[in-house]
Amino acid sequence: MLKRYNIILYSTNKIVNSCRYVSQSMLKSTVNEKTGIATVIINKPPVNCISLELLNKINTEINKLQKDNIRGMILTSVRSLQKVFCGGLDIKEFYNPNPDRLAKYLTNLQDTWLSLYMTSFPTVSVINGHSLGGGCLIAMCCDYRVMVGPDYTIGLNETKLGVVPPKWFQDTMAAIIGHRKAEVSVIAGKTYTTDEALQIGLVDESSPDIDNAYKKGIQFLNSFEKISPWAFKMTKNISRQPISQWLIDNKQKDLEFVFNYMQTPSVQKHLGLYLQSLKK
Numbered sequence: 001m002l003k004r005y006n007i008i009l010y011s012t013n014k015i016v017n018s019c020r021y022v023s024q025s026m027l028k029s030t031v032n033e034k035t036g037i038a039t040v041i042i043n044k045p046p047v048n049c050i051s052l053e054l055l056n057k058i059n060t061e062i063n064k065l066q067k068d069n070i071r072g073m074i075l076t077s078v079r080s081l082q083k084v085f086c087g088g089l090d091i092k093e094f095y096n097p098n099p100d101r102l103a104k105y106l107t108n109l110q111d112t113w114l115s116l117y118m119t120s121f122p123t124v125s126v127i128n129g130h131s132l133g134g135g136c137l138i139a140m141c142c143d144y145r146v147m148v149g150p151d152y153t154i155g156l157n158e159t160k161l162g163v164v165p166p167k168w169f170q171d172t173m174a175a176i177i178g179h180r181k182a183e184v185s186v187i188a189g190k191t192y193t194t195d196e197a198l199q200i201g202l203v204d205e206s207s208p209d210i211d212n213a214y215k216k217g218i219q220f221l222n223s224f225e226k227i228s229p230w231a232f233k234m235t236k237n238i239s240r241q242p243i244s245q246w247l248i249d250n251k252q253k254d255l256e257f258v259f260n261y262m263q264t265p266s267v268q269k270h271l272g273l274y275l276q277s278l279k280k
């Protein structure tokens with residue numbers, strides 16, 4: 001039986017020296033058996049945007065780690081991408097979608113958010129690049145955020161694409177920076193530089209380089225060494241349950257609304273224009 005571990009969601013290959021397992025594509029996950037800390041690395045070039053397949057992998061991995069009783073987790077992005085933590089949800093999943101796949105995607109998105117937001121172990125995102133839309137969402141799900149800077153950006157920019165960030169996206173941000181700041185932020189689809197994100201409390205610490213950011217993440221996880229895992233889990237649960245319970249109670253309604261809304265001509269037109277603007 002493994003010790004109880006913390007999770008840091010982070011993108012590097014060289015930190016972990018004692019690996020329990022590694023999955024080769026899109027998501028690499030390693031657990032340091034000495035420390036009980038998992039490092040989960042998103043590895044989907046060119047910009048780590050989240051397809052249905054990646055979403056499945058993230059959710060499966062979190063659920064596996066949950067069963068393994070790890071002490072903590074770091075979530076990050078592979079170093080070779082250099083300037084992107086996560087480019088957000090894959091817009092191609094929403095543009096001219098296959099309805100069956102879109103329904104699967106949205107359901108998986110709900111489930112993955114619930115898994116990551118409610119982990120019973122501490123989690124850290126080491127944000128080693130731009131983190132937009134769904135990228136910002138997964139970083140915000142973690143218990144602590146360390147962002148590399150100064151030149152990266154983070155934010156829920158959905159309105160800039162002509163889509164609405166669902167209630168649970170907005171609630172996740174409001175729980176971190178407060179309702180008023182989150183409202184101003186999501187309405188305008190604002191993105192923040194590392195320094196700005198630190199200033200408004202969207203991230204907890206900044207770092208000029210990835211190694212240092214990773215160390216800060218580990219320090220955060222180590223701060224739980226003397227905290228009972230049960231006390232951690234129950235306290236986090238009480239803190240986050242009101243937000244997660246809303247989605248659990250409204251999953252079908254939320255799914256149907258987004259599923260229909262996404263396929264309206266006006267949303268499709270905006271998504272098409274946004275995708276075009278991203279093309280080189």
Ligand SMILES: CC/C=C\C/C=C\C/C=C\CC/C=C/CC(=O)SCCNC(=O)CCNC(=O)[C@H](O)C(C)(C)COP(=O)(O)OP(=O)(O)OC[C@H]1O[C@@H](n2cnc3c(N)ncnc32)[C@H](O)[C@@H]1OP(=O)(O)O
Nearest residue numbers: 049087088089090091130132133134164166258278279280
């Ligand atoms: C109650 C609710 C009511 C209604 C709700 C209705 C709907 C809500 C449902 C769900 C909500 C929808 C939520 C969406 C959340 C999102 O995440 S939307 C996406 C947000 N992300 C972005 O806007 C990032 C866009 N990308 C960039 O800004 C840059 O690519 C980035 C800074 C990340 C990196 O820049 P750079 O290194 O220069 O790379 P390129 O720009 O050259 O990109 C490389 C190729 O990758 C393609 N690409 C980039 N991002 C995405 C993406 N998110 N999805 C798909 N594809 C992407 C880009 O087009 C390039 O492709 P090419 O090589 O040219 O083919």
